[in-house]
Amino acid sequence: MEDWRKNKLVFWILYLPPTAWLVLFFTIPLAIVWVYSFGERGPLGQTEIAISFANYIRSMEWTNLYIILKSIWIATVTTAICLLIGFPLAMGIAFASARYRNVLLLLVILPFWTNLLVRTYAWIAILRTNGHVNWFLEWVHGLLAGVFGLLGMPDVLGTFEPLQLLYNQKAVIIGLVYVNLPFVVLPLYATLEKLDKSFLEASLDLGAGQWRTLFSVTAPLAWPGIVTAAMLCFILSLGTYLTPDLLGGPDSVMIGNLIAQQFGPSRDWPFGSALSFLLMYVTFILLWIRAFAARGEKGKLH
Amino acid sequence: MNRFIGSRFPRRNFLAGAGIAAIGVSFSRKAWSEEEKKLNVYNWDTYIGETTLQTFTDKTGIEVQYDLYANNEELFAKLKAGNPGYDVIFPSDYMIETMIALNMLEPVDHAKIPNLVNINPAKPFSDPTYNPGLKYGVPYMWGTVGIGYRKSKVPEPTSWGVLLDSSEYAGRIALLADARMVMGLALKYLGYSMNSKSEAEINQARDLLIKQKPNIKAFAPDNGQDLLLSGEVDLVMEWNGDIISVEEEDDDIAYAVPKEGTNVWTDNVCIPVGAPHPENAHAFLNHLLDKDVALEIATTIHYATSNKAAQAELPAELLNDPAIYPPEEVIANSESLTDVGDFTPVYDKAWTEVQAA
Numbered sequence: 001m002e003d004w005r006k007n008k009l010v011f012w013i014l015y016l017p018p019t020a021w022l023v024l025f026f027t028i029p030l031a032i033v034w035v036y037s038f039g040e041r042g043p044l045g046q047t048e049i050a051i052s053f054a055n056y057i058r059s060m061e062w063t064n065l066y067i068i069l070k071s072i073w074i075a076t077v078t079t080a081i082c083l084l085i086g087f088p089l090a091m092g093i094a095f096a097s098a099r100y101r102n103v104l105l106l107l108v109i110l111p112f113w114t115n116l117l118v119r120t121y122a123w124i125a126i127l128r129t130n131g132h133v134n135w136f137l138e139w140v141h142g143l144l145a146g147v148f149g150l151l152g153m154p155d156v157l158g159t160f161e162p163l164q165l166l167y168n169q170k171a172v173i174i175g176l177v178y179v180n181l182p183f184v185v186l187p188l189y190a191t192l193e194k195l196d197k198s199f200l201e202a203s204l205d206l207g208a209g210q211w212r213t214l215f216s217v218t219a220p221l222a223w224p225g226i227v228t229a230a231m232l233c234f235i236l237s238l239g240t241y242l243t244p245d246l247l248g249g250p251d252s253v254m255i256g257n258l259i260a261q262q263f264g265p266s267r268d269w270p271f272g273s274a275l276s277f278l279l280m281y282v283t284f285i286l287l288w289i290r291a292f293a294a295r296g297e298k299g300k301l302h
Numbered sequence: 303m304n305r306f307i308g309s310r311f312p313r314r315n316f317l318a319g320a321g322i323a324a325i326g327v328s329f330s331r332k333a334w335s336e337e338e339k340k341l342n343v344y345n346w347d348t349y350i351g352e353t354t355l356q357t358f359t360d361k362t363g364i365e366v367q368y369d370l371y372a373n374n375e376e377l378f379a380k381l382k383a384g385n386p387g388y389d390v391i392f393p394s395d396y397m398i399e400t401m402i403a404l405n406m407l408e409p410v411d412h413a414k415i416p417n418l419v420n421i422n423p424a425k426p427f428s429d430p431t432y433n434p435g436l437k438y439g440v441p442y443m444w445g446t447v448g449i450g451y452r453k454s455k456v457p458e459p460t461s462w463g464v465l466l467d468s469s470e471y472a473g474r475i476a477l478l479a480d481a482r483m484v485m486g487l488a489l490k491y492l493g494y495s496m497n498s499k500s501e502a503e504i505n506q507a508r509d510l511l512i513k514q515k516p517n518i519k520a521f522a523p524d525n526g527q528d529l530l531l532s533g534e535v536d537l538v539m540e541w542n543g544d545i546i547s548v549e550e551e552d553d554d555i556a557y558a559v560p561k562e563g564t565n566v567w568t569d570n571v572c573i574p575v576g577a578p579h580p581e582n583a584h585a586f587l588n589h590l591l592d593k594d595v596a597l598e599i600a601t602t603i604h605y606a607t608s609n610k611a612a613q614a615e616l617p618a619e620l621l622n623d624p625a626i627y628p629p630e631e632v633i634a635n636s637e638s639l640t641d642v643g644d645f646t647p648v649y650d651k652a653w654t655e656v657q658a659a
Contacts, residue, residue, distance in 0.1 A: 067658050129533055
């Protein structure tokens with residue numbers, strides 16, 4: 001069969017639109033932001049083009065660096081929790097009978113049909129002082145107090161103090177885990193589903209227990225999926241803006257909020273651009289490590 | 303219904319769910335004499351009367367296309383790279399200053415606005431420092447930032463110190479997530495100007511906030527009234543309009559402006575440079591200043607009007623509400639925000655330090 005690349009007309013018709021799209025809506029805007037990042041803020045918030053590293057130096061000041069490092073830490077914790085929850089979930093779906101698999105998969109994807117903002121506000125309703133969690137705890141508390149009352153120890157539990165679940169770092173992590181879990185489950189599912197089940201059967205037949213099979217056979221075979229899932233989750237959490245804004249407390253500012261502040265009220269686009277590019281460099285480094293690791297794996301196989 | 307989505311939109315969220323009108327903007331620019339019967343208005347959400355646009359079209363035959371924005375920064379960003387076709391905009395005081403300096407506003411022709419006589423003759427309205435002689439626009443609504451509180455839990459606060467310098471209500475306080483406002487009111491509490499250009503004063507305000515941080519539950523992105531209403535906190539720093547809107551739902555909520563004074567903001571009606579229909583825009587400005595039109599707006603959105611003629615006919619329950627029309631002595635101690643220019647990064651740095659501390 002003739003290679004379609006050799007037919008010049010077909011090649012250009014197929015090649016031009018996506019290239020034009022990428023250049024117009026990805027490369028050019030990114031280049032503009034990159035140029036801005038070396039600029040200076042005019043006294044009225046104008047963006048003045050210059051060649052200055054002041055914005056990058058400023059982003060390395062301790063306060064900003066601290067926020068960047070904290071964002072990396074929050075993204076790391078989120079990714080770890082997502083993997084811990086997501087891996088068993090993906091395994092459950094992948095090994096479920098075909099009848100239930102699609103339903104289970106649909107349940108993972110379903111939240112995407114609702115706007116992220118609405119879902120985040122739903123978490124506010126769940127976590128706040130007079131929210132659903134505290135309502136349930138108070139109900140249980142009342143029930144137990146009644147039981148103790150019947151036993152003749154009416155004051156043993158004291159009065160109910162609602163838990164402070166919202167507007168702190170924990171709430172941000174809960175929100176991020178919730179938002180990013182599907183991005184972890186889906187790539188893991190894709191890998192586990194394709195996995196040759198006979199390897200697992202062989203392992204079990206040859207005397208390895210369930211746990212040993214999980215750690216020595218399933219996990220290594222699913223490794224590329226785990227890395228992809230972790231990267232996706234980490235990158236998405238690192239740049240997040242909405243979740244800390246709505247669920248976080250006074251300590252919860254992340255790099256995304258810092259960038260939003262620069263493009264919004266501070267009108268310091270050059271500094272905001274520099275921060276955005278720092279975020280991108282972190283992402284690039286991760287992708288590079290990923291590519292490097294992938295090359296290493298290939299080397300091992302051959 | 304706007305508890306969920308609407309509260310993302312600041313301070314104008316009085317009436318639930320005004321539909322978001324997307325508009326196609328006209329780019330044509332014709333000579334004034336043959337101006338087409340169209341007008342593109344860009345305003346805050348729920349910030350106009352129910353009949354304002356209809357009566358304008360009835361009177362002049364000009365068709366209004368209406369578009370919405372959520373804050374001054376959004377407005378600025380949209381017009382920064384060139385006016386996409388808006389004829390009338392509603393920027394706040396400090397934003398006008400910036401826009402004038404950057405040549406983004408068209409001077410208004412007073413001869414075409416006979417209803418100017420209705421404007422409150424007090425200096426902050428008739429000759430404000432950010433817009434001397436009303437050269438670049440006319441005042442619209444105004445208001446304050448104060449403390450919303452739960453009456454059964456907290457006595458009426460009389461000082462910003464309750465929010466900014468006391469651990470008495472630890473964990474039951476929310477402040478605005480607004481750098482200039484929080485820093486400015488901390489400065490005000492310390493006895494300085496909200497628009498201070500002294501690094502030492504700004505650092506003092508920063509240190510006050512860092513010290514108070516453990517007692518603060520959240521910096522609320524314009525949803526402080528919801529935190530108060532749901533019982534999450536008992537004290538919030540908020541725009542008066544937002545607190546008034548929840549007072550209607552809960553009798554236990556009230557609004558107070560501390561004795562140190564506060565920020566008085568004024569929104570204005572202006573014509574941006576490059577407006578395709580400047581003649582119609584002038585007619586619209588004149589329409590908004592009409593006594594009956596201004597009265598209908600003020601009774602609908604419950605903000606204080608800068609229209610003296612309309613204010614005189616307001617129902618007593620609006621006019622006598624100190625949350626809408628604060629007492630004279632409060633106004634006397636208050637300031638409006640000004641663009642601090644070169645000092646903006648100093649405020650920004652201090653604010654970031656507060657957040658990272």
